[in-house]
Amino acid sequence: MLDLRQYASLGAALKDALERWPNETCLIEADRDREKVRLTYSDFKEMAQPLCRALEDADFKAGDRAAIIMTNQSKWLISAYSIFFSGGVLVPLDYKLTAAEHLQLLAHSKTRFLVVEYHLWRAITQSPEFAKLAVEIVLVTEAPAGADLRGAYRWEEFRRKGEPRLVARQREDTACIVYSSGTGGRPKGCVLTHDSYLEQCTSLTAWYPFWPGVRYLSILPTNHAIDFMVGFIGPFICGACVVHLRTLRPEFVRDAFVRYRITYVSLVPMVLKNLERGLRAKFDELKPGKRWILDRLIGLNKMLTRRRPHVEVSRRLLPQVHRAFGGELLALIVGGAFTDSSTLQFFYDLGIPVACGYGLTEACTAVTLNDLKPFRADTVGKPLPGTEVRLLNPDGDGIGEVAVRSRAVMSHYLDDPELTAQTIVEGWLLTGDQGRFEAHGHLQLVGRKKNMIVTEGGKNIYPEDIEAVFDGLPVKEYCVFAANYLWPQKTLGNEVLVLVVRLEPSQRFDDRLREEMLAQNRRLADFKRVGGYLLWEKDFPRTASLKIKRGELALEIGAGAVRAGVVEI
Amino acid sequence: MSAPTIDHTLDEILNLAALHFKVPREELAPDDDFFKTLGIDSLQALDLLTRLEHHFRIELPDYELQGVSDFRTLANRIQARL
Numbered sequence: 001m002l003d004l005r006q007y008a009s010l011g012a013a014l015k016d017a018l019e020r021w022p023n024e025t026c027l028i029e030a031d032r033d034r035e036k037v038r039l040t041y042s043d044f045k046e047m048a049q050p051l052c053r054a055l056e057d058a059d060f061k062a063g064d065r066a067a068i069i070m071t072n073q074s075k076w077l078i079s080a081y082s083i084f085f086s087g088g089v090l091v092p093l094d095y096k097l098t099a100a101e102h103l104q105l106l107a108h109s110k111t112r113f114l115v116v117e118y119h120l121w122r123a124i125t126q127s128p129e130f131a132k133l134a135v136e137i138v139l140v141t142e143a144p145a146g147a148d149l150r151g152a153y154r155w156e157e158f159r160r161k162g163e164p165r166l167v168a169r170q171r172e173d174t175a176c177i178v179y180s181s182g183t184g185g186r187p188k189g190c191v192l193t194h195d196s197y198l199e200q201c202t203s204l205t206a207w208y209p210f211w212p213g214v215r216y217l218s219i220l221p222t223n224h225a226i227d228f229m230v231g232f233i234g235p236f237i238c239g240a241c242v243v244h245l246r247t248l249r250p251e252f253v254r255d256a257f258v259r260y261r262i263t264y265v266s267l268v269p270m271v272l273k274n275l276e277r278g279l280r281a282k283f284d285e286l287k288p289g290k291r292w293i294l295d296r297l298i299g300l301n302k303m304l305t306r307r308r309p310h311v312e313v314s315r316r317l318l319p320q321v322h323r324a325f326g327g328e329l330l331a332l333i334v335g336g337a338f339t340d341s342s343t344l345q346f347f348y349d350l351g352i353p354v355a356c357g358y359g360l361t362e363a364c365t366a367v368t369l370n371d372l373k374p375f376r377a378d379t380v381g382k383p384l385p386g387t388e389v390r391l392l393n394p395d396g397d398g399i400g401e402v403a404v405r406s407r408a409v410m411s412h413y414l415d416d417p418e419l420t421a422q423t424i425v426e427g428w429l430l431t432g433d434q435g436r437f438e439a440h441g442h443l444q445l446v447g448r449k450k451n452m453i454v455t456e457g458g459k460n461i462y463p464e465d466i467e468a469v470f471d472g473l474p475v476k477e478y479c480v481f482a483a484n485y486l487w488p489q490k491t492l493g494n495e496v497l498v499l500v501v502r503l504e505p506s507q508r509f510d511d512r513l514r515e516e517m518l519a520q521n522r523r524l525a526d527f528k529r530v531g532g533y534l535l536w537e538k539d540f541p542r543t544a545s546l547k548i549k550r551g552e553l554a555l556e557i558g559a560g561a562v563r564a565g566v567v568e569i
Numbered sequence: 570m571s572a573p574t575i576d577h578t579l580d581e582i583l584n585l586a587a588l589h590f591k592v593p594r595e596e597l598a599p600d601d602d603f604f605k606t607l608g609i610d611s612l613q614a615l616d617l618l619t620r621l622e623h624h625f626r627i628e629l630p631d632y633e634l635q636g637v638s639d640f641r642t643l644a645n646r647i648q649a650r651l
Contacts, residue, residue, distance in 0.1 A: 522602060522638065
């Protein structure tokens with residue numbers, strides 16, 4: 001891998017990577033079972049250079065912000081590289097947000113330049129708020145011939161001839177603004193420097209190295225902190241290959257493991273569980289004799305891998321299982337804080353190591369990671385090299401709020417000094433997660449202090465962001481909370497949002513109100529919906545400016561109602 | 570051959586969903602939230618979409634399912650490609 005100490009910016013490091021491994025494959029893009037793109041580092045450079053030159057001609061300057069709204073594909077990485085090369089600040093936006101949310105974040109980040117896929121651009125142009133879009137240059141990928149692009153350029157045609165000039169950036173300059181959430185009222189744009197990424201990349205690859213020949217399957221969205229690091233920066237600075245799959249259909253994901261003999265993949269708990277379900281169903285179909293043998297072999301593998309993984313041995317013991325994953329899989333990477341430990345153990349017992357860790361956008365990518373010496377399904381591993389983790393105000397059981405200090409931690413929230421001051425205190429990032437260290441120095445997460453949930457698909461959902469959908473609900477007042485925030489529990493999981501409703505004095509809860517509540521809830525994306533409601537019989541405490549005092553209300557509800565009182569919807 | 574009507578498409582989707590997820594057909598209604606009614610997650614919904622593609626002999630990109638959670642809207646997306 002490149003020695004990142006020599007580099008001041010991602011642009012400079014990536015530029016050298018393209019020159020260091022010209023003949024290695026860096027990118028494969030497949031749609032279902034059809035391979036669409038295969039690029040060497042040299043091909044990648046050839047595709048990126050004309051875009052870099054065109055950016056220069058368009059007067060794109062150091063520090064200019066450029067957003068990408070795309071699904072995982074080769075043009076994502078080529079665009080991101082060109083933005084870094086040209087000295088820009090990348091704003092990777094979640095393609096699953098709505099057009100209105102995209103417009104809000106584009107405005108908040110003061111983006112000058114946007115790269116977007118055609119179907120997403122079409123949705124943006126159809127939004128009532130489109131007229132307010134202040135982006136100067138929009139590049140649209142894969143637009144059909146003759147499509148009206150509403151003033152945007154075609155990505156494929158935005159090219160100029162000539163040798164582009166690398167725009168130098170310093171370590172402390174901003175590399176990315178990544179939104180961790182907050183499309184509701186208060187966007188949380190984490191400002192991450194080149195130093196954050198270069199440091200994080202160094203510490204992650206120290207434990208999980210890439211090298212030429214490694215193939216990483218990129219199915220988590222690339223805008224997400226994990227995939228951005230282990231599905232772009234990490235592999236590129238080591239000469240490895242990224243495989244993009246333009247569908248998440250489980251059957252094609254399974255095929256891709258085999259077709260491309262995948263080495264690493266990052267997964268959200270939902271995908272991991274889906275794979276587990278598929279394997280368990282296959283095991284259950286086995287005839288009793290074969291099943292008996294399989295169970296014995298798994299038992300033997302468990303014994304042999306108790307202290308550390310022995311992938312070669314496991315592959316020989318359980319060849320069919322390993323062949324189903326392509327036969328060369330070294331680890332599944334999982335943001336494991338919220339994954340059932342039984343699922344993690346299931347894969348480990350089959351000889352498939354699970355690099356289970358804990359991270360948050362505010363800390364660049366990862367804070368802790370399992371080093372597999374030995375594997376521990378019940379923890380999120382140890383702090384990465386260069387990362388300090390401390391527990392604030394620990395209780396009698398040693399449980400306190402997890403605080404993190406490292407060079408990878410964000411510099412601040414964009415344009416929000418107040419929130420920054422609440423979140424980074426004396427150099428420590430307060431995560432809002434509750435944890436404890438077990439005897440061997442592994443971190444165990446046991447709950448959350450903040451009012452939010454993390455879905456199985458890995459999405460952070462903040463109640464404040466979804467409340468507006470219930471505007472006009474014919475009740476006196478309402479508020480949305482995470483159930484675990486109202487009734488703290490010392491375990492993770494079972495995360496659900498609760499709509500707390502206060503009726504008018506003479507009002508009764510009836511089917512019509514229930515129907516209305518359901519209809520409004522359905523307007524939210526499925527993973528953002530509230531799971532239940534609670535009728536509350538007191539007025540909400542409010543500030544002088546009539547804002548709901550959420551913290552106070554949560555305490556009142558926690559003390560005055562029980563979780564069992566939440567009615568599922 | 571003329572394209573089937575939207576009602577016909579919708580009916581076939583409900584039949585296939587009932588069969589695939591082993592729920593009684595009469596428990597499924599066009600405006601149901603299929604995540605809730607079928608008790609499935611978004612990956613299982615993608616699986617259902619694959620079945621529907623085979624049945625209707627069309628190809629729908631994943632993003633066509635984004636934000637879709639009821640059978641009627643799903644039927645409209647499929648109908649547009651028939």
